[in-house]
Amino acid sequence: MVLKMNLLLMDEGRSIYDIVKNSPLIGKCEVFYSDNTNSILKYIKKHNVDVVLADFDRYPKNALSLIKALHHFDSLIDIILIGQAETTEKVVDMIKKGATDYLEKPVKQEMLNRTLQSLNEKKNLRKETFLLEKRLEEKYSFQGMIGKSPYMLEIFSLLEKISKFFSSILITGETGTGKELVAHAIHDLSTRSSRDLVICDCVSIPENLFESELFGYQKGAFTGASKNKHGLFQAAHKGIIFLDEIGEIPLSVQAKLLRVLENHQFRPLGSNETKEVDVKVIAATNRDLSECIENRTFRKDLFHRLNKMEVHLPPLRERKEDIPLLVRYFLKNLSQKVDKNLKGTSMQVQKLFSKYKWPGNVRELENVLERAALVTKKEFIALQDLPEYFQKNSASIQNTSMIQKQNLCSLEELEKDYITYLLEETGHNIKKTARILDVSRTTLYNKLKKYHIPH
Numbered sequence: 001m002v003l004k005m006n007l008l009l010m011d012e013g014r015s016i017y018d019i020v021k022n023s024p025l026i027g028k029c030e031v032f033y034s035d036n037t038n039s040i041l042k043y044i045k046k047h048n049v050d051v052v053l054a055d056f057d058r059y060p061k062n063a064l065s066l067i068k069a070l071h072h073f074d075s076l077i078d079i080i081l082i083g084q085a086e087t088t089e090k091v092v093d094m095i096k097k098g099a100t101d102y103l104e105k106p107v108k109q110e111m112l113n114r115t116l117q118s119l120n121e122k123k124n125l126r127k128e129t130f131l132l133e134k135r136l137e138e139k140y141s142f143q144g145m146i147g148k149s150p151y152m153l154e155i156f157s158l159l160e161k162i163s164k165f166f167s168s169i170l171i172t173g174e175t176g177t178g179k180e181l182v183a184h185a186i187h188d189l190s191t192r193s194s195r196d197l198v199i200c201d202c203v204s205i206p207e208n209l210f211e212s213e214l215f216g217y218q219k220g221a222f223t224g225a226s227k228n229k230h231g232l233f234q235a236a237h238k239g240i241i242f243l244d245e246i247g248e249i250p251l252s253v254q255a256k257l258l259r260v261l262e263n264h265q266f267r268p269l270g271s272n273e274t275k276e277v278d279v280k281v282i283a284a285t286n287r288d289l290s291e292c293i294e295n296r297t298f299r300k301d302l303f304h305r306l307n308k309m310e311v312h313l314p315p316l317r318e319r320k321e322d323i324p325l326l327v328r329y330f331l332k333n334l335s336q337k338v339d340k341n342l343k344g345t346s347m348q349v350q351k352l353f354s355k356y357k358w359p360g361n362v363r364e365l366e367n368v369l370e371r372a373a374l375v376t377k378k379e380f381i382a383l384q385d386l387p388e389y390f391q392k393n394s395a396s397i398q399n400t401s402m403i404q405k406q407n408l409c410s411l412e413e414l415e416k417d418y419i420t421y422l423l424e425e426t427g428h429n430i431k432k433t434a435r436i437l438d439v440s441r442t443t444l445y446n447k448l449k450k451y452h453i454p455h
Ligand SMILES: Nc1ncnc2c1ncn2[C@@H]1O[C@H](COP(=O)(O)OP(=O)(O)OP(=O)(O)O)[C@@H](O)[C@H]1O
Pocket: 144, 145, 146, 147, 173, 174, 175, 176, 177, 178, 179, 180, 181, 182, 285, 286, 326, 362, 363, 366
């Protein structure tokens, strides 16, 4: 069998070349010798090289910098060093630093063949893994959002269904769960994607300026209003407005907002003239709006109008299956940003990530990885690359895992697991599940909502 490997032989003498040339396994082998790393890299950039066979005796001092430079350029290149009897420690050190293997002189044909054959198998496996990962990425990404948990897959399919036909949508979820990302996805999938998404960041608007910001004003409406001014609703005519953190809008302006939503009409501040607009509304909040209704800071009728179509993003701790995929996605982007080859996280970090509660959700994960990407000296993020609070947490998390090992869990967790189990058993039959639990259907629905169990 001829291997389809491109070999670069870095050796002045002919002895190894003769062995390589006579090997029945090798398709193409180029010989290039230089002790100048730059010229080697230049050569590699032009030619497609899979394996470098380097005479270590000629590179005793440069071997490490050569390995580093080659891997910096292409982390998948295999480097085999060939040398006179080196100490085991030295060989182990070379391999730790990135060499794939070490062959002792005189190199035997059989030994070389075996080494190359095993590299070839690894290369094929890597190719397969690469293709699998690529397919996985495509399968579990949707409009720039990553997720494979049933929650996220359900959200992706919901967004596909509703984005073309909605008049208003409410996106709810804790901070950092991806509400803004969802708003952009809805806009991109909508029939109005060719127009800009007009964004209103309700947190940054002072209370007394809300009305004029949203609906504009008429010249002379107040001191300083020297000419008519359009508001954001006018700017979004025939398009979509995104009211981020809608819970911040003062009660006095909420009535006006409801009118626009229901009749598409509003009056600019200080004007008697009613204007008509054709605007679709996406609103988002990380507050519990029903609590705001109880506290009388949010109108019930506005809530019900918005709530007709709700997209709820569950916290990251309830969809931990998404974490490895998100980690891979962020590290891939960060690798480019910080010019490193970040391959993943250590097992310890993986475990920690899956136990941690993530109060800042996906944003926190992204930030933790961004910091780690900057400080790490390795390809795999380790515990010491994480922020201090995380490292401190690691001890307490390990303690909780003791509890989990003994299969102890809270009553709520037990209830959630039992309801999920019953739903599966009854084929998602709400009536049957409620009867077994001996609760009303409304109570069951409330519990499904509380525990974010999809149904
Ligand atoms: N499913 C996801 N896939 C990839 N990136 C995500 C995902 N969810 C969130 N992010 C990223 O996490 C960060 C926070 O997301 P976003 O700003 O949309 O959250 P939010 O819910 O609007 O937060 P807040 O309530 O604090 O405004 C962003 O950088 C976003 O790109």
